[in-house]
Each structure stands twice: as C-alpha cells, then as structure tokens.
Amino acid sequence: MLFILLLIVVWFSSWQRQWQEQEQSAQQQLLVYRTALESEIARFENVPRALQEHPVLLGALTYANDPEAIKKANLLLEQLATATGIEALYMMNDQGVVLATSNWRQPHSFAGQNYLFRPYVYDAMEGSFGEYYGVGATTGIPGYFFGLPVGNARQPQGVLAAKITLLDLEQSWTLSKNLVMAVDSDQVVTLSSSPDLKFKTLAPLTDEALARIAQTRQYYPLPLTPLALSHQQQQQLVWQGIQYQVSEVYLPKNQWRLQLWSPSRPLIQHATLVTSLTAFSIIAMILLLLYWRQRRRYILAQLRAKEELEYKVSTRTSALALSNQQLEHQVTERFQVEAKLRAMQHELIHTNRLAALGQMAASVAHEVNQPLTALKNQSINTKLLLNQGQHTQVVASLEVMGTLVDRIARLTSQLKNFAATRRKTRGECRLDEALENVLSWLNPRLTEQNISLDRSQARDLLLPIELHALEQILANILENSADALTDQPQPMITLSAQPSGLAIYDNGPGIAPELLDKVTEPFFSTKQYGKGLGLGLAIVRDLIEASDGNLTLYSPPAGGTHFILSWKVDS
Incomplete structure (x- = not known):
C-alpha cells in the first residue's frame, strides 16, 4: 500500500511540474500571438484616420x-x-x-x-x-x-470604414502543434488554427446573444453550432476524444480571449514514464535486497541440513515401520467400508424401484380418473337426452363416451412397455383435433365457470407430438387453469400456437415465484388436501420431454400463469 501511495505521489508531482512548465510556455506563446494580432489590427487602424x-x-x-x-x-x-x-x-x-x-x-x-x-x-x-x-x-x-x-x-x-481580413494571421497559427483560437464575449470562436473550431461556440448561446447577433447579422448565415466539449476541471476539457489543457490571455480592447489548447497526453505519458522508472528502480533495489537475504538463508540452511541429516536417517526407519502398520489398518477399514456401500447401494436400488412403482400407480390413477369422470358425466347427460327424445344428441354423446374409452385403452396399453423403457411421444397431430377431443368433455365445466376460451391464434397447425399425448397435456393444463380461475372475475384462457410451440395463458392469480420450480415435481400440489395428487403438471412435463420438447412456466407481476410448450424443429 505504501508503495502504491509513493507511486501516486511521484506521478502527480511529475504531472504537476510538467503542467506548470507547459502553462508557462503556453502563456509566452499567447503573448506572442496577442502581440501579432494587436499589431495586425493597429497596422491598418490609422489608414482611415489619414x-x-x-x-x-x-x-x-x-x-x-x-x-x-x-x-x-x-x-x-x-x-x-x-x-x-x-x-x-x-x-x-x-x-x-x-x-x-x-x-x-x-x-x-x-x-x-x-x-x-x-x-x-x-x-x-x-x-x-x-x-x-x-x-x-x-x-x-x-x-x-x-x-x-x-x-x-x-x-x-x-x-469612413475599412475592412481587413486576418486570414494570413490565422494561417500562421496553423504552424503550431497546439490549437490557437480567439473567442469573443459570446463564446464564439472568431479565429482559429483549426477550421473545425472556427465559428463554433464553446457554450450554447443565450437568447439575448442570439437576438443581438441576428440583429447585427454578425455571423450570418453561419449556424454557430456548440462544440461537443466535456469539461473535467477548470483548465482542462475533452474535445473529439482528446484531453486538452486550456491557457488564455484577455484582449480588453476587443473583449476577446486568446486561447491555446495543448494536448494533455504528453504530460500523462511523461508522468507515467517517470513513475515507471521510479517503480522499476525501487523494485530492482528490493529484489537485490531479497536476493542477498535469500542467499544468506540458503547458506545457513545448508549448514543446518548437514547437521540434521544423520538424525533424520536414524528416525526414518522407525517412522517407515509405523507407517506400514497404519497402511495395513487403513486397507482393512477400506474393504469393510466398500462392503457396507455395496449393501446400501442394493437397498437404495430396491427403494427407488418401490418409489417408481408408487409414482407410476399414482400417475395411472390420476390419468384414468379424468376420462372416468367424463364418462360418468356423459352417461348422465345421455340419460337426460334419451328421456327428452333427442336421439341425434344421444348418438353424439355415445360417440364421445367411445372416444373416452379409447383414451383409457391407450393409457393402459402403454403400461405394458413402461417396465422396459420410457416411450417416445414424438409424432405429428393436428392441434384442432386434440383440442376438440378435450373440449368435448371439458366444455360443461368451462361453461359452468363462465370461462372464455380464445383459440383464434391456434388453428390449422400441426405439432410434433402424438395425438393422445397432446390430449393429456391440454386436459391437464386446461383443468389446472380452470381450477385457478375459480371465483375469478371475467375468467379467460388464451391459446397461441406456431409450428414449433404452443402457449396457454390464463388470467388467474398466478403461481408464487418460489413455487415455479416445484409445481412440475410429482406429488407436489398447491390445491387443498383431497383436491388433487399433484401429478398433472409432472405428467405434462414428462410427455413434452418424451417428444423432445420443453415446458416453461412463469407468472407475470400483473398475475396469471403462462405455459410455454416448445419443440425442436426437425432439420
């Protein structure tokens, strides 16, 4: 820390000394430029007098x-x-x-x-x-x-009037490596060694100055654009990415300020060079001192090592014998630990199989319960329709019941292959067909809860997933949304789809941010006890991943839940 503080002091001292020298040089140059400007004006001043x-x-x-x-x-x-x-x-x-x-x-x-x-x-x-x-x-x-x-x-x-141009004087200023300019009382650059600065302003003009300049047409028709300057300190500014040190002298007769802009980069480079040389010298001295101390320690260590060598040789043999006994004891303990680990591994495999079997049974019960409930509702509707003599609607209701029975059959047929491997659900189906099949038995509930379903952006699309899998996904998500929209004013569910994805939104209360990663886990439910097993979204996630897709859930701050289903597009 002291070393860094020392370097900082050296840098600022060097920079300050160079700045003072540059300021003295700039003032001398400005006096020369002022004398030349005043002489140029005075040279022609007496002509009209004569x-x-x-x-x-x-x-x-x-x-x-x-x-x-x-x-x-x-x-x-x-x-x-x-x-x-x-x-x-x-x-x-x-x-x-x-x-x-x-x-x-x-x-x-x-x-x-x-x-x-x-x-x-x-x-x-x-x-x-x-x-x-x-x-x-x-x-x-x-x-x-x-x-x-x-x-x-x-x-x-x-x-009697005379007009002189100061172009030759400005041309002589261009020989300077610095920027030379004359600035009037309104901050307008009237003369400059750089054409980019001439007739620009160092600050925005006031309304009074603009009115006066317009009345006298002093700089008409020039726009007098302000320069993009960044002032760092009183005598320092940045223009076009270059830092300048500003020196000036005042011309009271003309109410002008003659300014000299000197680049600050050479000052910084010189201060950095002096600081680097100082740091190198200090580091070199420290290294020499450290080398001398290390060399002295090395010689002393050699002398001590020669004295300790015989003692170490005598004690090494007994230490090796003791280490050998400890090693044999460690090997015996390791064999015992490995045997215990193998026994625990077999027990863990057995426990995982039982857990998988329980999850499978719960999932099947959850999925079969939906079409069974729908069959019960359809059977009641069929009796009512039959009593009312509406035979056409009876036939349609029976067809829906047959579709639900086919769904149960598809679910049970997949159980035969469950023990061997997880079945892929990648395929192709029409979104409209899957949605119509689900709504054929879910519509009564949506109507009962006055839920509006907007599917205007989800028509005539093919999705890369099997029909029965998409039906299960839609049924679980729509039922979850219906549960969330209970007692919700103006409940609404929106579907939006494209060939590589499907989005389902509801305007319910949403899901707490800390629960978003947990709701797709098996047996996790935010519903009241007895209202669900917590398997719906777990099944949805498994079906989507089995079709090479991905499920994303999020709840905006304004409320509601967004289910985003996306699939990789086949090349």
Missing part, C-alpha cells in the same frame, strides 16, 4: 449625386486599398448607404449597400471610433471592420 479629412472624400459626401465626385472618391479609395493591402475602403452617408468604395469594379461591390445595422457604423455616427468583427454582409468573407466619423465630429455627415 483619410478622415481628405477633400476628395468630403467632396463626394457633399455632392453625393455628382458621378464625377463619386468616381474620384472610388479611385482614391481603390488606390489606397491596393497600396496598403486593406481588403476594402468605403465611405457611407449618414444613413449608412455606401457612396464610394475601393471594390467598385468588383462583382461584390459595396456601392449602394446599407450597413447602418452594423455596430461600427452607428458607433462612428455617435462620433467615436468603431471596431467590429463579423462575416461580410455582401461578400460573406469574415473580417475586422473600422469606422470613423467624417465631417463634424458632433454631427457627422458620414462614416
């Missing part, structure tokens, strides 16, 4: 309807823009309409455009020096704008 009182521009402003005066102003502005490298020089009247511009020959000329909505224009109209960064409303090219009042400072007649 033209503020130029007679050609004042003449064009005074005689705005004179084409010759406007042309002279255009030529002057074009010449100065070309000589100084300014993107555009243009003059507006007091309504913000451009009268003269250096790009008057170009397709995207500013001539005739109204820029009164721009902040630098109405700042200049208020008599102050206006500065502004945004996307050009005419060209769509971002740039930095200056605005100066022309004429009377208290009541200017117009505005």
